[in-house]
Amino acid sequence: MPADRSALVRDLRCFNRFYTGLIGLLDETLTHSGFTLTEARVLFELGGRTGRITATPGRKAGFLARAFQIDFGPAASDIAGELQLDPAYVTRILRKFSAVGLTEMRTDPGALRGRMLSLTIRGQAALAALQSAADRDLTRLTVDLGDEEAAELSDILARARHLLGGAPASERRG
Amino acid sequence: MPADRSALVRDLRCFNRFYTGLIGLLDETLTHSGFTLTEARVLFELGGRTGRITATPGRKAGFLARAFQIDFGPAASDIAGELQLDPAYVTRILRKFSAVGLTEMRTDPGALRGRMLSLTIRGQAALAALQSAADRDLTRLTVDLGDEEAAELSDILARARHLLGGAPASERRG
DNA sequence: AATAAATAGTTGACTTGGTCAAGTTTTGCG
DNA sequence: CGCAAAACTTGACCAAGTCAACTATTTATT
Numbered sequence: 531m532p533a534d535r536s537a538l539v540r541d542l543r544c545f546n547r548f549y550t551g552l553i554g555l556l557d558e559t560l561t562h563s564g565f566t567l568t569e570a571r572v573l574f575e576l577g578g579r580t581g582r583i584t585a586t587p588g589r590k591a592g593f594l595a596r597a598f599q600i601d602f603g604p605a606a607s608d609i610a611g612e613l614q615l616d617p618a619y620v621t622r623i624l625r626k627f628s629a630v631g632l633t634e635m636r637t638d639p640g641a642l643r644g645r646m647l648s649l650t651i652r653g654q655a656a657l658a659a660l661q662s663a664a665d666r667d668l669t670r671l672t673v674d675l676g677d678e679e680a681a682e683l684s685d686i687l688a689r690a691r692h693l694l695g696g697a698p699a700s701e702r703r704g
Numbered sequence: 705m706p707a708d709r710s711a712l713v714r715d716l717r718c719f720n721r722f723y724t725g726l727i728g729l730l731d732e733t734l735t736h737s738g739f740t741l742t743e744a745r746v747l748f749e750l751g752g753r754t755g756r757i758t759a760t761p762g763r764k765a766g767f768l769a770r771a772f773q774i775d776f777g778p779a780a781s782d783i784a785g786e787l788q789l790d791p792a793y794v795t796r797i798l799r800k801f802s803a804v805g806l807t808e809m810r811t812d813p814g815a816l817r818g819r820m821l822s823l824t825i826r827g828q829a830a831l832a833a834l835q836s837a838a839d840r841d842l843t844r845l846t847v848d849l850g851d852e853e854a855a856e857l858s859d860i861l862a863r864a865r866h867l868l869g870g871a872p873a874s875e876r877r878g
Numbered sequence: 879a880a881t882a883a884a885t886a887g888t889t890g891a892c893t894t895g896g897t898c899a900a901g902t903t904t905t906g907c908g
Numbered sequence: 909c910g911c912a913a914a915a916c917t918t919g920a921c922c923a924a925g926t927c928a929a930c931t932a933t934t935t936a937t938t
Contacts, residue, residue, distance in 0.1 A: 545861040687719040
């Protein structure tokens, strides 16, 4: 018989309410950047993934990429999968990005198959701007904290994430 | 000169990503209830507020309510204000609720001015159902935790909320 | 009590983020 | 090659949310 978790549930719900509001606040600045929340997320994903060396087996990797275990940037489907988005929607977003010159597709026929996405310089700049805006918000949110409190908060968050099943204890933060 | 918070910001962002996903998961069940997220929130607000004795001065309280310091349930504008919603949208939601018999307006001319909202029995039932669904989710989320871990999580969350400026240290949890 | 000023509520028209279903293209492989 | 599967695209569509203009209700003023 499972233990009584009603107190925890209550606290969780309370935290939820609080954090939802917080996220809303944070998102606000993001939205003011001219990107949709989803677009922003796609941009992040695009940026965070370009040029990794972590080819995921089973995915749509060509012989070259597979042979060398290299990921030449995410395919649209990767993003859709990761972010739980409708492929159709992703297509449109990517199209929009491409239209304003934020992304480009590797179509070099000699080197690889097409369809791998990467940020252009402009795209990287946009991402950086977005990131720094987000950073500014988060910094302001925690500016009143002392060093110890800051450290405590970091620990707490990691711990909470872990307890909530978000990360196997060992996973790197970031 | 403010201390370097980059590590904290990174961790915060990481937690953010995680928790956004979590909320999304939780919201899912809520959405499957036939209510919009916003509708659900309105319902919660409606339920949490009915029959308080905390008339807010400056609000649209009639002479009776003001005289007796009684709040006969929120007005539409209260909800709109609290939840940061467009009045027009609130109107529609309330209308919908009213149409399916979840809410009623006190229009007893003898007793009070109209326009005060309250849940019908059915409304209360719907709210209860919603709440228990949410509870179930949260419970399942934490079912693997031992008693100590559960207690720890409660503490952690409260502490995090406090550190993030969510609650003046003394505020009770719940 | 009459009326002006303010606030609350309502309406319709509209925008837009996002979904669905039905194609078309690419890719992987025998 | 040629076929099956997966990825991508398209257009039609939907519903949540916004805007602006209007009506009704309350409160204040005299």
